[in-house]
Amino acid sequence: MTPSNENELTQAVLERLSSAKDPRFAQIMQSLITHLHAFIREVDLQPDEWMNSIEFLTAVGQTCTDKRQEFILLSDTLGASMMVVMLDQARAKSRAALGANAATEATEATVQGPYYWAGAPDLPLGANIAEGVLGEPTFYSGRITDTAGQPLQGALLDIWSGDGEGNYDMQLEGSEMAARARIRTDAQGRYWYWSIRPTAYPVPVDGPVGRMLEGMGRHPNRPGHIHMMVSAPGYVPVTTHLFVANSPYIDSDAVFGVRPSLIVEYESHPAGTAADGRMLDVPYWSAHYDFCLETQAT
Amino acid sequence: MTPSNENELTQAVLERLSSAKDPRFAQIMQSLITHLHAFIREVDLQPDEWMNSIEFLTAVGQTCTDKRQEFILLSDTLGASMMVVMLDQARAKSRAALGANAATEATEATVQGPYYWAGAPDLPLGANIAEGVLGEPTFYSGRITDTAGQPLQGALLDIWSGDGEGNYDMQLEGSEMAARARIRTDAQGRYWYWSIRPTAYPVPVDGPVGRMLEGMGRHPNRPGHIHMMVSAPGYVPVTTHLFVANSPYIDSDAVFGVRPSLIVEYESHPAGTAADGRMLDVPYWSAHYDFCLETQAT
Numbered sequence: 001m002t003p004s005n006e007n008e009l010t011q012a013v014l015e016r017l018s019s020a021k022d023p024r025f026a027q028i029m030q031s032l033i034t035h036l037h038a039f040i041r042e043v044d045l046q047p048d049e050w051m052n053s054i055e056f057l058t059a060v061g062q063t064c065t066d067k068r069q070e071f072i073l074l075s076d077t078l079g080a081s082m083m084v085v086m087l088d089q090a091r092a093k094s095r096a097a098l099g100a101n102a103a104t105e106a107t108e109a110t111v112q113g114p115y116y117w118a119g120a121p122d123l124p125l126g127a128n129i130a131e132g133v134l135g136e137p138t139f140y141s142g143r144i145t146d147t148a149g150q151p152l153q154g155a156l157l158d159i160w161s162g163d164g165e166g167n168y169d170m171q172l173e174g175s176e177m178a179a180r181a182r183i184r185t186d187a188q189g190r191y192w193y194w195s196i197r198p199t200a201y202p203v204p205v206d207g208p209v210g211r212m213l214e215g216m217g218r219h220p221n222r223p224g225h226i227h228m229m230v231s232a233p234g235y236v237p238v239t240t241h242l243f244v245a246n247s248p249y250i251d252s253d254a255v256f257g258v259r260p261s262l263i264v265e266y267e268s269h270p271a272g273t274a275a276d277g278r279m280l281d282v283p284y285w286s287a288h289y290d291f292c293l294e295t296q297a298t
Numbered sequence: 299m300t301p302s303n304e305n306e307l308t309q310a311v312l313e314r315l316s317s318a319k320d321p322r323f324a325q326i327m328q329s330l331i332t333h334l335h336a337f338i339r340e341v342d343l344q345p346d347e348w349m350n351s352i353e354f355l356t357a358v359g360q361t362c363t364d365k366r367q368e369f370i371l372l373s374d375t376l377g378a379s380m381m382v383v384m385l386d387q388a389r390a391k392s393r394a395a396l397g398a399n400a401a402t403e404a405t406e407a408t409v410q411g412p413y414y415w416a417g418a419p420d421l422p423l424g425a426n427i428a429e430g431v432l433g434e435p436t437f438y439s440g441r442i443t444d445t446a447g448q449p450l451q452g453a454l455l456d457i458w459s460g461d462g463e464g465n466y467d468m469q470l471e472g473s474e475m476a477a478r479a480r481i482r483t484d485a486q487g488r489y490w491y492w493s494i495r496p497t498a499y500p501v502p503v504d505g506p507v508g509r510m511l512e513g514m515g516r517h518p519n520r521p522g523h524i525h526m527m528v529s530a531p532g533y534v535p536v537t538t539h540l541f542v543a544n545s546p547y548i549d550s551d552a553v554f555g556v557r558p559s560l561i562v563e564y565e566s567h568p569a570g571t572a573a574d575g576r577m578l579d580v581p582y583w584s585a586h587y588d589f590c591l592e593t594q595a596t
Binding site for chain 2: 041064083258
């Protein structure tokens, strides 16, 4: 068919999917093409605007390196990543064998972000995972349970964090792993470790996404947060953050990752002996959070 | 606002546009974000599919060079470029001062494609613009008029074409301009020149767009066509092709550029004296087409 108007054009492109072998790929492309065409018609996209879009996307691709993923940043700042996270967790929830004794909701997920680095060291309970890292010391503690409230022994917290100035080890030239660790719960499902109190920081703004944010009149900042993947055999793993209550930008995270259930009050303490017996010669903070994992559907 | 579900997330991203300075940019981003979120929800995009999309778009950006524009190819093969062309021409038409004496429709536009090269040589009427280029000789002729049928003297045809094997000069290593020229109409609005009969050819398939087409079960070919930008002072310029009637893929152009009004019968002739007096010692073709330009709105 040779399309002679805009409606027929969309139809012609969709019909060209009839020989796709993978029905899921065809489904995704059908929806993508429909929305792409609808978007272009809705805004009556002009040729110079189309060319600007081509040049923008090209620049996003060419800004990517082995240490920087500008398309993930684009997806994050447009809320697309968070949408995928929300849908994934909703799916896991609806698949889970929720017993009548479900006492508590599973911990909410948020974006993974670009700074996960597999292979963090296994450290014992109570370790300072941010040894030598700039920032105010913080005692983190809590429990990991299932949705019935039963403690999970040996559940894994795979933790990563920027330093007290918002920089991740990966961003610093020639650096080694820092402020990362894998910690496992004890027989009562408890965890505790030391790290720093994370601070707000901007996403990278020296590339095309930075220019887009500026055009949108948006700031590029994320509120202070610490990342973790929480997992245990037989449970749905969750990739999430804890956010520092009252951190700047807590109401306007540049990547839309904040969820009210993930905001934690950091309590301030004078120098002295902390809850785990560690002696602090400077003031420090403590943050308490209980994680909860959904049973994996069988 | 901290979104707690998918609807609120879309709303939160849209609200972040409230400080955009350029209302047109805000309008485009609002529509884009709305459709992007709707697409992700509609197909319930899974994390691994999202990651595949990120990697695909990154590869498209990184395939672009100064001689190759993979994002334009992506836009072309998804029908997005042709949609922009159709909308642009519809806009020009509605703006045009259409007199009651409009006798004929303006020539329809199609995609520009990636092979336009500004600065083609000015050649006289009757020139062979494809001197030394592989392919079967073809005599092109016709008129350029306004929509009232009045001939336009000195109207410009800026022509480019692949060779008889579907290769453009730009694609051949270290090559110079070939099969390109700027030709102007005479006092009666007539034009005539020699070139070759273009053949079908595939778009580049060794990159991510090629893999996408394969996944969609689509062939990558374009029917034989010759490109031109037609312009005259005071008239809306048009970027278009002439397509060879009965060329392979005429009903399934990989970039959706074919329009019935642009299909031309190529008439075959034995060796001998052509209409312009040129002696041909091989068989040749002739193609006749009258272009028509819309008056520019004042």
